[in-house]
Amino acid sequence: MDIIAKKPTDTNTEKVIEIKGLNKAFGNYVVLENASLDLYKGENLVVLGKSGTGKSVLIKIIIGLLKPDSGLVNVLGNVVDEISYQELLALRLRVGFSFQNSALYDSMTVKENLEFPLVRNRKDLSKQEVNSSVEEMLDAVGLSQTINQMPSELSGGQRKRIGIARTLILRPEIMLYDEPTAGLDPITSKDINKLINDVQERYHTSAIVITHDLTCAKETGNRVAMLVDRSFERQGTFDQVFNSGDIKAQPFFDYNFIQ
Numbered sequence: 001m002d003i004i005a006k007k008p009t010d011t012n013t014e015k016v017i018e019i020k021g022l023n024k025a026f027g028n029y030v031v032l033e034n035a036s037l038d039l040y041k042g043e044n045l046v047v048l049g050k051s052g053t054g055k056s057v058l059i060k061i062i063i064g065l066l067k068p069d070s071g072l073v074n075v076l077g078n079v080v081d082e083i084s085y086q087e088l089l090a091l092r093l094r095v096g097f098s099f100q101n102s103a104l105y106d107s108m109t110v111k112e113n114l115e116f117p118l119v120r121n122r123k124d125l126s127k128q129e130v131n132s133s134v135e136e137m138l139d140a141v142g143l144s145q146t147i148n149q150m151p152s153e154l155s156g157g158q159r160k161r162i163g164i165a166r167t168l169i170l171r172p173e174i175m176l177y178d179e180p181t182a183g184l185d186p187i188t189s190k191d192i193n194k195l196i197n198d199v200q201e202r203y204h205t206s207a208i209v210i211t212h213d214l215t216c217a218k219e220t221g222n223r224v225a226m227l228v229d230r231s232f233e234r235q236g237t238f239d240q241v242f243n244s245g246d247i248k249a250q251p252f253f254d255y256n257f258i259q
């Protein structure tokens with residue numbers, strides 16, 4: 001199977017997320033220490049990290065669900081721990097979070113699942129506008145035919161796609177993908193990687209893709225950062241990070257089959 005490394009984006013210096021000198025501990029247990037990471041407009045940045053290294057903590061800090069102990073976290077021009085709760089709610093609409101388990105409502109059809117965030121957050125839209133958004137998003141993820149199905153009737157890969165469509169329907173500027181290929185076979189995983197790239201191209205999103213899947217990292221990441229030893233190390237293109245002979249990169253190879 002061909003795995004083509006994604007190229008870096010053209011030099012874009014506009015930061016949509018800036019994390020600088022971030023520290024976060026729970027009691028004496030330090031999760032992030034002097035961690036710095038930037039997400040540039042229009043790029044897909046992959047964060048590779050083993051289980052328990054702080055990836056969920058990172059996401060929760062970005063969307064303001066957890067407060068950093070110290071350090072700067074600026075998202076779309078907002079210092080996350082300084083803004084009001086109302087401003088935080090508004091910011092969260094601009095940052096879409098695609099959950100690892102897709103988080104679909106099992107008792108709702110695909111259509112109802114997609115309508116849900118719009119009906120809740122976009123009361124200005126007419127029924128017709130909601131319908132056409134749902135149709136567009138289903139088309140974007142290649143699943144128009146599933147509109148009246150229940151989540152239980154979908155495959156794992158289809159559920160991930162619907163989860164992505166439901167996040168995208170609010171047209172976020174930033175997408176946060178949490179282990180998008182977890183639990184999928186390699187072929188379905190490649191389809192999801194392609195979808196992540198299609199979303200970037202079609203909706204001009206900037207994205208953080210959290211994964212330990214090297215194929216996903218290689219195919220979707222304009223840049224890659226490894227979360228090891230409490231900070232983001234070895235940031236660069238996939239080849240820069242993995243052709244460096246760095247022993248910190250080795251454990252990721254041990255869990256994956258590409259070379």
Ligand SMILES: Nc1ncnc2c1ncn2[C@@H]1O[C@H](COP(=O)(O)OP(=O)(O)OP(=O)(O)O)[C@@H](O)[C@H]1O
Pocket residue numbers: 026031049050051052053054055056057058
């Ligand atoms: N609210 C909390 N209170 C105490 N410890 C926490 C809290 N949230 C996270 N931790 C600890 O912080 C560390 C990082 O957790 P986190 O959930 O970010 O890991 P992760 O990299 O997302 O792992 P996984 O890939 O398994 O989901 C873990 O040791 C976890 O136990």
